[in-house]
Amino acid sequence: SQTIHQWPATLVQPVGSPLSLECTVEGTSNPNLYWYRQAAGRGLQLLFYSVGIGQISSEVPQNLSASRPQDRQFILSSKKLLLSDSGFYLCAWVPRGGYEGAEAFFGQGTRLTVV
Amino acid sequence: KNEVEQSPQNLTAQEGEFITINCSYSVGISALHWLQQHPGGGIVSLFMLSSGKKKHGRLIATINIQEKHSSLHITASHPRDSAVYICAATFIIQGAQKLVFGQGTRLTINP
Numbered sequence: 001s002q003t004i005h006q007w008p009a010t011l012v013q014p015v016g017s018p019l020s021l022e023c024t025v026e027g028t029s030n031p032n033l034y035w036y037r038q039a040a041g042r043g044l045q046l047l048f049y050s051v052g053i054g055q056i057s058s059e060v061p062q063n064l065s066a067s068r069p070q071d072r073q074f075i076l077s078s079k080k081l082l083l084s085d086s087g088f089y090l091c092a093w094v095p096r097g098g099y100e101g102a103e104a105f106f107g108q109g110t111r112l113t114v115v
Numbered sequence: 116k117n118e119v120e121q122s123p124q125n126l127t128a129q130e131g132e133f134i135t136i137n138c139s140y141s142v143g144i145s146a147l148h149w150l151q152q153h154p155g156g157g158i159v160s161l162f163m164l165s166s167g168k169k170k171h172g173r174l175i176a177t178i179n180i181q182e183k184h185s186s187l188h189i190t191a192s193h194p195r196d197s198a199v200y201i202c203a204a205t206f207i208i209q210g211a212q213k214l215v216f217g218q219g220t221r222l223t224i225n226p
Contacts, residue, residue, distance in 0.1 A: 032212045038156075043218035044201065051211045088156045094205055094212045104148055104205065104214055106158045 003027060006091045006107025013114055019064075019078040021110050023091030026072065031093040033074040035066055038088040050074060086114045118142070119204050121217035129225055134189040136220045138202030141183070145212065148203040149176050149187045152219070158201070161187070192224045 006023045013019060025031055032051055036044040046059045048066035056066050063082050067075045074091060091107040118141045128134055138147070149161040162169050162176040164185070169176050173192075178185040189196055202217040 032214075034214050036216065044203075044216040046213070046215060049211070049213060057211070090158065092214055094214055103146070103163045104160065104203065106150070106160065109156045109158065111156055 004091065004093055004105045004107050006110060008110060009108060010111045011113070013081050013112065015083055015114055016080045019076070019081050019085070019112070021076040021089055021091075021112075023074045023076075023107055024072055025093050025105070028093070029071060031072065033068065034092040034094075035074065035076045036090045036092065038090065040087070044090060048076070081114045083114050086112055088112075118206065118215045119202055119217040121202050121220050123220060124218060125221045125223075127223045127225065128192055130193055132192050132224075134192050134196070134222065134224075136187045136200050136202075136222070138185045138187070138204075138217055139183055140185075140204045142206065143183075144204040145207055146205040147178050147185045148205070148214075149185075150201040150203060152199040152201060154198075161200075189222075194224045194226050197222055197224050 003026045034049045035047045037047050038044045047064060048056055048058055050056050050068045053068050053071055063085055064076060064078050089110045089112060092104055094104045120139045122137045146163055146165050148163050151159045151161050161174060164176055164178050166178060166180060173190045175188040187200060199219045199221050201219045204215055206213045
């Protein structure tokens with residue numbers, strides 16, 4: 001079956017510390033993968049998306065980076081966290097192919113608090 | 116301008132009322148999703164549709180491709196329906212599928 005795993009669920013990190021959030025998918029190959037952030041009281045903003053290994057597109061300039069070392073693994077990172085990086089981070093994937101009606105799958109999200 | 120626009124941003128209603136949340140998108144899509152987000156942040160996929168109408172229990176989702184518009188309806192609303200409802204659209208851009216979220220509608224159903 002098709003599933004998506006995202007961890008950790010919650011994270012409290014000091015300012016200036018590094019960050020690594022991981023997302024993996026199962027039951028598919030060559031998916032389109034996405035990282036979103038939701039600041040308090042705001043909507044979900046697309047940060048990065050990836051159409052294949054090593055292929056990352058960035059939507060907004062920020063303190064974060066993304067990598068896709070394997071087909072079904074998507075990692076969100078930061079070398080030094082800022083207070084403004086606090087928020088809810090969500091990983092999602094859409095099956096490749098562009099066929100009509102492609103379903104989307106969502107991780108459980110990570111609530112990051114930078115202190 | 117966001118590629119996916121939702122309205123209203125906030126909606127408060129009494130238990131039993133019929134609820135409608137609207138979603139408009141800017142260009143052609145391959146799929147439109149309706150999602151539900153509860154206070155803890157977790158997101159549940161309610162519907163995925165590319166044409167017509169889908170129904171699940173008291174929830175109904177419709178889409179009009181020509182007008183680039185979708186609606187989510189809740190019949191006989193209940194306080195447990197209180198959540199943020201999010202519309203998301205999958206666009207095909209330069210061969211890649213881009214999934215874009217609307218800003219969400221915060222729904223509160225009072226008993």
